[in-house]
Amino acid sequence: MKSNHDLTFRRRSTSVFAMAGITLALFSASAIAQSSDSKSGDTRPADAKPAMSYETFVLANSSQQNDLNDMQTDLRNMLPRAKIYGMPSQHAISIWGTAEDLALARKMIAELDRAKKVYHVTYTIKELDGGKAAGSQSVSLVAVSGERAQLKEGTKVPIVTGSLDSESSKSSTQVQYIDVGTNIDMTLDSFQDGVRLKTKIEESAVADEKSVVGAQDPIIRQTWLEAIVSVTPGKPLALGAVDLPGTNKRFEIEVVAELVK
DSSP states (O other): HHHHHHHHHHHHHHHHHHHHHHHHHHHHHHHHHHHHHHHHHHOSSSSOOOEEEEEEEEEESSHHHHHHHHHHHHHOOOOOOSEEEEEETTTEEEEOOOOHHHHHHHHHHHHHHHOEEEEEEEEEEEEETTTTEEEEEEEEEEEEETTTTEEEEEEEEEEEHHHHHHTTTTEEEEEEEEEEEEEEEEEEEEOSSSEEEEEEEEEEEEEEEEEEEOOOSSEEEEEEEEEEEEEOTTTOOEEEEEEEESEEEEEEEEEEEEEEO
């Protein structure tokens, strides 16, 4: 009886071990197959880098060096992985980056490189003598937003200067010229509802009285005004007024800026 019992036990043990072996083999085969499928599905190496490409953007409206510098700074801050180079002589920006970098750069440049507004600016200088109008002068110039504009109108007045030749003890005369008239130096920046205007106006003229130094030396009277103001397009604005010392004369300066395009 004992012999039969041992034989039955050995047969059952062999069957259990066989089943365990089959299960382990199936599990190993399944794991190997999954690993193989995973490797075949992702053929890229773990350290693959995105594709890079190059594109040059020609700026249609940003012609000043400051415009190019500002745009490069904006692009470099938004695209830290890309390489960005500016070419001032060509008014262009070259970018080396991914497809996503170039797409964002294209969108940013289209938004930033806009046509600048152009204004017709008129300065009116009124002269008052004893409270009564003695004359008026208007000067107009066209200014582009973000750029500087200058105007000079007047005459050159000669001033005689003397020099002494130490060898011959003979005096000789020389003539120098100074500009007299109106000089305007302005910078205009437009914003949503108006215009920011930085202006320096200089008005000079030859006085009627003579110099005590020499009869040939003229006396030049000069008046200048410098101001930074916000102007509403189409509406005149008084920049200021100047009283000439020792006289009853007064100069009042007014400006108006009108949008051209």
